[in-house]
Amino acid sequence: xxxxxxxxxxxxxxxxxxxxxxxxxxxxxxxxxxxxxxxxxxxxxxxxxxxxxxxxxxxxxxxxxxxxxxxxxxxxxxxxxxxxxxxxxxxxxxxxxxxxxxxxxxxxxxxxxxxxxxxxxxxxxxxxxxxxxxxxxxxxxxxxxxxxxxxxxxxxxxxxxxxxxxxxxxxxxxxxxxxxxxxxxxxxxxxxxxxxxxxxx
Amino acid sequence: xxxxxxxxxxxxxxxxxxxxxxxxxxxxxxxxxxxxxxxxxxxxxxxxxxxxxxxxxxxxxxxxxxxxxxxxxxxxxxxxxxxxxxxxxxxxxxxxxxxxxxxxxxxxxxxxxxxxxxxxxxxxxxxxxxxxxxxxxxxxxxxxxxxxxxxxxxxxxxxxxxxxxxxxxxxxxxxxxxxxxxxxxxxxxxxxxxxxxxxxx
DNA sequence: ATAATTTCTTAACCTAGGTTAAGTGCTCTA
DNA sequence: TAGAGCACTTAACCTAGGTTAAGAAATTAT
Numbered sequence: 001x002x003x004x005x006x007x008x009x010x011x012x013x014x015x016x017x018x019x020x021x022x023x024x025x026x027x028x029x030x031x032x033x034x035x036x037x038x039x040x041x042x043x044x045x046x047x048x049x050x051x052x053x054x055x056x057x058x059x060x061x062x063x064x065x066x067x068x069x070x071x072x073x074x075x076x077x078x079x080x081x082x083x084x085x086x087x088x089x090x091x092x093x094x095x096x097x098x099x100x101x102x103x104x105x106x107x108x109x110x111x112x113x114x115x116x117x118x119x120x121x122x123x124x125x126x127x128x129x130x131x132x133x134x135x136x137x138x139x140x141x142x143x144x145x146x147x148x149x150x151x152x153x154x155x156x157x158x159x160x161x162x163x164x165x166x167x168x169x170x171x172x173x174x175x176x177x178x179x180x181x182x183x184x185x186x187x188x189x190x191x192x193x194x195x196x197x198x199x200x201x
Numbered sequence: 202x203x204x205x206x207x208x209x210x211x212x213x214x215x216x217x218x219x220x221x222x223x224x225x226x227x228x229x230x231x232x233x234x235x236x237x238x239x240x241x242x243x244x245x246x247x248x249x250x251x252x253x254x255x256x257x258x259x260x261x262x263x264x265x266x267x268x269x270x271x272x273x274x275x276x277x278x279x280x281x282x283x284x285x286x287x288x289x290x291x292x293x294x295x296x297x298x299x300x301x302x303x304x305x306x307x308x309x310x311x312x313x314x315x316x317x318x319x320x321x322x323x324x325x326x327x328x329x330x331x332x333x334x335x336x337x338x339x340x341x342x343x344x345x346x347x348x349x350x351x352x353x354x355x356x357x358x359x360x361x362x363x364x365x366x367x368x369x370x371x372x373x374x375x376x377x378x379x380x381x382x383x384x385x386x387x388x389x390x391x392x393x394x395x396x397x398x399x400x401x402x
Numbered sequence: 403a404t405a406a407t408t409t410c411t412t413a414a415c416c417t418a419g420g421t422t423a424a425g426t427g428c429t430c431t432a
Numbered sequence: 433t434a435g436a437g438c439a440c441t442t443a444a445c446c447t448a449g450g451t452t453a454a455g456a457a458a459t460t461a462t
Contacts (some may be wrong), residue, residue: 023411131333
């Protein structure tokens with residue numbers, strides 16, 4: 001595996017991601033990178049478990065992660081997928097410093113940029129522009145959660161599935177369909193039934 | 202109606218709200234207030250309609266507003282309530298500058314602090330600390346939307362109602378129950394049935 | 403390759419919550 | 433103070449999606 005390429009890829013990618021919303025000088029870029037750590041994880045690795053306090057935020061350079069919770073009936077619910085160029089974490093636990101409800105798991109071997117809460121806060125002090133970046137990130141995420149919330153209330157599972165397909169076409173091939181079912185808000189059995197119904201058309 | 206008291210109340214309130222997360226000098230406070238406008242609205246006033254571009258964000262000093270959308274079947278879905286000390290708006294439309302899907306309506310006569318997008322952006326330039334404030338606001342809002350999303354997938358309408366009651370005890374007395382039904386994600390008829398069932402216990 | 407484990411499918415049956423409709427209050431407004 | 437809307441309730445009936453269970457297919461590990 002061409003490690004150097006990967007590392008290079010990562011670094012570009014997270015800086016590019018930031019550059020979408022704020023302009024950092026090259027010193028600031030270097031400072032930012034010095035406060036991050038990049039790691040490889042194999043599939044099935046659990047980066048965070050429910051009950052733990054989330055001390056890090058993750059940026060995915062390659063591979064796929066998911067966040068999910070497990071309710072009293074031992075049923076998993078996928079909150080989020082994150083593949084190349086996406087951020088993921090347990091925002092509740094991260095900002096409140098209380099034990100969270102989310103698990104974060106690697107679904108497909110991944111290279112992940114890790115920022116600890118400590119470093120994150122130092123970065124806010126040293127590069128105030130990052131407040132703006134993470135504000136915009138949170139606002140965009142909020143908008144997509146609002147949309148998903150309304151979709152769960154006002155459209156059918158079939159329509160949600162179609163939306164998912166057009167929004168995240170690559171994910172369908174890459175993650176087990178039971179997780180997509182969960183993200184959409186139906187059981188794997190119903191998802192399977194629904195898929196068969198759609199194929200007949 | 203003691204207009205001066207009201208105005209004074211508003212101003213305190215929004216500055217107090219900001220003071221929860223960032224410290225402004227009194228010059229900055231004055232600058233902030235100079236970029237806002239406070240207005241009274243009667244119940245049933247529509248501040249924003251679906252299809253329009255949201256050019257303002259609202260902070261509620263008194264009264265109650267709600268945001269909702271209307272789907273193809275002419276059914277309303279409440280996204281949000283906002284009473285004293287809450288912010289409300291159509292974040293999607295506001296940040297994308299595209300026509301939104303939300304209506305914002307006054308449910309109970311209200312005094313509202315209005316910030317236009319233009320002024321908001323000037324404020325970001327003149328008081329960069331506000332980036333931090335609105336970052337934190339967006340992050341908190343994100344967390345509560347994530348929780349609501351998971352609740353809609355993993356707990357029953359009855360449990361959601363109980364959560365609503367303990368989270369927003371004052372709203373139950375003040376808002377027509379059909380809107381609470383909608384917020385929770387059930388029809389008014391089912392809500393009524395559920396309430397009767399709960400009273401028997 | 404082969405066993406072991408996941409994942410996916412199918413099908414019969416079940417239920418939370420939706421729909422329709424009719425009736426009973428409210429509460430504004432005239 | 434009437435009466436025109438709203439807001440709420442009740443009840444019969446309906447359906448999207450859940451549950452259970454068992455087998456088939458695909459992965460993964462040995």
